[in-house]
Amino acid sequence: xxxxxxxxxxxxxxxxxxxxxxxxxxxxxxxxxxxxxxxxxxxxxxxxxxxxxxxxxxxxxxxxxxxxxxxxxxxxxxxxxxxxxxxxxxxxxxxxxxxxxxxxxxxxxxxxxxxxxxxxxxxxxxxxxxxxxxxxxxxxxxxxxxxxxxxxxxxxxxxxxxxxxxxxxxxxxxxxxxxxxxxxxxxxxxxxxxxxxxxxxxxxxxxxxxxxxxxxxxxxxxxxx
Amino acid sequence: xxxxxxxxxxxxxxxxxxxxxxxxxxxxxxxxxxxxxxxxxxxxxxxxxxxxxxxxxxxxxxxxxxxxxxxxxxxxxxxxxxxxxxxxxxxxxxxxxxxxxxxxxxxxxxxxxxxxxxxxxxxxxxxxxxxxxxxxxxxxxxxxxxxxxxxxxxxxxxxxxxxxxxxxxxxxxxxxxxxxxxxxxxxxxxxxxxxxxxxxxxxxxxxxxxxxxxxxxxxxxxxxxxxxxxxxxxxxxxxxxxxxxxxxxxxxxxxxxxxxxxxxxxxxxxxxxxxxxxxxxxxxxxxxxxxxxxxxxxxxxxxxxxxx
Numbered sequence: 001x002x003x004x005x006x007x008x009x010x011x012x013x014x015x016x017x018x019x020x021x022x023x024x025x026x027x028x029x030x031x032x033x034x035x036x037x038x039x040x041x042x043x044x045x046x047x048x049x050x051x052x053x054x055x056x057x058x059x060x061x062x063x064x065x066x067x068x069x070x071x072x073x074x075x076x077x078x079x080x081x082x083x084x085x086x087x088x089x090x091x092x093x094x095x096x097x098x099x100x101x102x103x104x105x106x107x108x109x110x111x112x113x114x115x116x117x118x119x120x121x122x123x124x125x126x127x128x129x130x131x132x133x134x135x136x137x138x139x140x141x142x143x144x145x146x147x148x149x150x151x152x153x154x155x156x157x158x159x160x161x162x163x164x165x166x167x168x169x170x171x172x173x174x175x176x177x178x179x180x181x182x183x184x185x186x187x188x189x190x191x192x193x194x195x196x197x198x199x200x201x202x203x204x205x206x207x208x209x210x211x212x213x214x215x216x217x218x219x220x221x222x223x224x225x
Numbered sequence: 226x227x228x229x230x231x232x233x234x235x236x237x238x239x240x241x242x243x244x245x246x247x248x249x250x251x252x253x254x255x256x257x258x259x260x261x262x263x264x265x266x267x268x269x270x271x272x273x274x275x276x277x278x279x280x281x282x283x284x285x286x287x288x289x290x291x292x293x294x295x296x297x298x299x300x301x302x303x304x305x306x307x308x309x310x311x312x313x314x315x316x317x318x319x320x321x322x323x324x325x326x327x328x329x330x331x332x333x334x335x336x337x338x339x340x341x342x343x344x345x346x347x348x349x350x351x352x353x354x355x356x357x358x359x360x361x362x363x364x365x366x367x368x369x370x371x372x373x374x375x376x377x378x379x380x381x382x383x384x385x386x387x388x389x390x391x392x393x394x395x396x397x398x399x400x401x402x403x404x405x406x407x408x409x410x411x412x413x414x415x416x417x418x419x420x421x422x423x424x425x426x427x428x429x430x431x432x433x434x435x436x437x438x439x440x441x442x443x444x445x446x447x448x449x450x451x452x453x454x455x456x457x458x459x460x461x462x463x464x465x466x467x468x469x470x471x472x473x474x475x476x477x478x479x480x481x482x483x484x485x486x487x488x489x490x491x492x493x494x495x496x497x498x499x500x501x502x503x504x505x506x507x508x509x510x511x512x513x514x515x516x517x518x519x520x521x522x523x524x525x526x527x528x529x530x531x532x533x
Binding site: 153154156157159161162163164165166167170177180183184192196198199200201 | 306307311333334335336338339347349350351352353354355358359370386387388391392393396399400402403406407415462463
């Protein structure tokens with residue numbers, strides 16, 4: 001899933017400065033699962049903003065709504081009849097959701113309330129770790145299911161570098177060396193030949209905005225609103 | 226001859242090579258580079274010019290290399306993958322070669338988190354293995370990585386590093402084999418203190434026939450103090466400093482510690498001279514350039530051979 005964390009409260013307040021009528025839009029998918037921007041987080045943030053406004057003698061009118069997914073038009077439609085009543089939209093979705101919301105309502109400012117952080121896994125409740133950089137050319141088949149692009153601090157395709165320290169990365173003793181892990185796993189599987197080959201320079205595909213059209217589908221003629 | 230560099234000639238002729246290292250200044254002006262170079266002239270076959278080592282900004286490696294060249298010393302131009310993408314790397318290589326640089330050392334580079342700009346974006350467009358292959362392609366095929374022809378391709382003697390001590394130890398010799406397959410001509414190793422482990426590494430490299438395909442220069446850094454030895458042991462990633470080294474330094478009079486450090490280095494060099502598979506020594510006398518003449522003298526590597 002996409003993992004996000006809420007922006008510092010002061011930063012959110014600074015973004016909202018001058019606005020009196022705010023609609024905070026939560027997202028019920030990734031950011032809800034990682035406890036950053038779902039229904040619960042929307043109500044907590046709204047309560048904090050409401051309280052802070054009152055304490056400052058500058059009360060604001062703030063409402064909340066959480067839709068299933070902000071990155072999907074089908075669910076955004078539910079907002080069409082509501083947004084006109086507000087000066088500004090605060091979005092607790094990932095960066096994709098924020099932009100899709102802003103694209104749908106170009107006359108209304110849409111502000112982010114979270115920092116989108118990574119594609120990761122749920123290690124424990126409230127504890128998430130990055131696993132994928134969505135590079136568009138997955139090498140996991142050769143690297144024992146451990147991503148060197150994400151897990152190696154230098155993103156090396158032909159590691160390990162000389163800084164491996166007792167299985168840790170040179171940047172931090174608490175950070176395991178990705179290539180040490182790759183080596184150990186492939187050794188265990190009897191597949192070290194996978195990394196004997198030199199991986200050539202990568203064809204970086206994430207340097208421009210990417211589009212995916214699945215087989216059998218095509219780009220719609222006009223983008224329906 | 227691949228490049229015709231002095232280092233290549235020395236190694237090809239079968240001489241035991243001796244290379245040094247020089248760190249560019251944290252500022253402008255050629256004086257500091259010239260001053261450091263003055264101690265190395267005639268003492269080493271080539272001198273490595275570091276590239277923003279430990280991720281700290283310094284005068285660019287190619288600029289300092291050119292100053293060293295003016296001083297009559299042959300530079301070994303270091304290039305790290307951390308700070309530039311494939312376009313910048315290839316254009317720097319063209320410029321460096323055009324202005325007389327003939328040796329290059331291809332490195333990944335210390336992570337930017339260690340240095341004076343920890344907020345920087347690390348590039349790592351290509352890794353050290355891929356950089357070796359890129360320089361080889363430029364030299365042997367006369368083509369850029371992108372495939373286009375190069376007008377007057379650069380003839381570079383290609384070097385890389387090897388750390389025989391970092392984990393996983395068993396993999397290190399295979400990584401060396403990969404660098405050879407990528408096209409490396411010579412290797413300079415990480416500073417060696419654990420001789421036993423190094424002997425095992427070289428033995429494995431000999432058995433795999435690797436030392437017949439590449440010149441290996443053993444890395445030596447004399448310990449200046451007990452503090453330095455302890456720091457290297459605990460703080461420098463991938464460094465293997467056995468306790469015996471520290472005990473030996475502690476065992477001499479405080480005024481003699483640096484001398485003992487040089488003595489250990491010289492003993493190592495004597496062993497490397499006889500070690501099958503080792504083609505020379507790379508002396509990294511960090512901020513101790515003025516001691517290089519004394520070390521070279523005591524290590525009995527002088528005079529340096531001159532080859533036309």
